[in-house]
């Protein structure tokens with residue numbers, strides 16, 4: 001009897017550890033529980049810039065691709081901003097204050113695309129610095145533009161207004177705002193990681209497309 005009780009206690013402990021371990025390692029199901037109601041017609045490009053180690057914006061871009069298809073078009077800097085976070089902030093602030101448009105690697109032509117998803121982390125209340133450079137050479141004229149952003153708690157700021165200003169001859173749809181997560185939050189299953197975030201993406205797609 002005593003042995004059985006000890007065995008049961010050990011089993012219960014193992015089960016608890018497994019649950020806690022899963023939670024801490026962030027291995028949640030990220031499967032959406034909402035279904036896409038209709039696939040949009042037309043060729044789709046998903047243009048995005050994502051900088052941090054956890055790649056919040058890239059994750060949202062991949063969810064969009066998972067549900068509507070299309071081509072992922074990452075915007076990449078010629079020389080990335082330095083890590084860690086404090087140094088990134090300092091380097092970006094310098095560019096932000098000086099209005100610098102940092103060099104980016106060539107982006108493939110978007111001529112053949114009808115719908116362009118455009119994603120960015122929020123930096124100082126608007127889109128990230130490399131997207132200024134992207135807009136220098138890409139007007140997105142005549143396209144349907146679906147903007148999305150991830151942020152660290154401050155919300156989308158001027159992001160959507162600034163996207164509208166940057167592509168005045170595009171049809172800019174209502175955008176998606178998602179709370180990002182840092183590395184610790186990601187481990188705890190907060191921010192862009194839980195299936196609720198993917199659901200938010202699908203609900204947005206259903207609403208705007």
Ligand SMILES: Cc1cc2nc3c(=O)[nH]c(=O)nc-3n(C[C@H](O)[C@H](O)[C@H](O)COP(=O)(O)O)c2cc1C
Nearest residue numbers: 050051052056057121122124125150152153154180
């Ligand atoms: C230079 C810099 C500026 C930022 N500015 C803001 C901000 O103004 N408001 C906010 O909510 N989050 C801000 N953040 C947090 C990022 O928007 C957030 O972590 C985002 O999800 C990162 O996306 P990524 O993983 O795709 O790079 C900033 C981060 C950096 C590195």
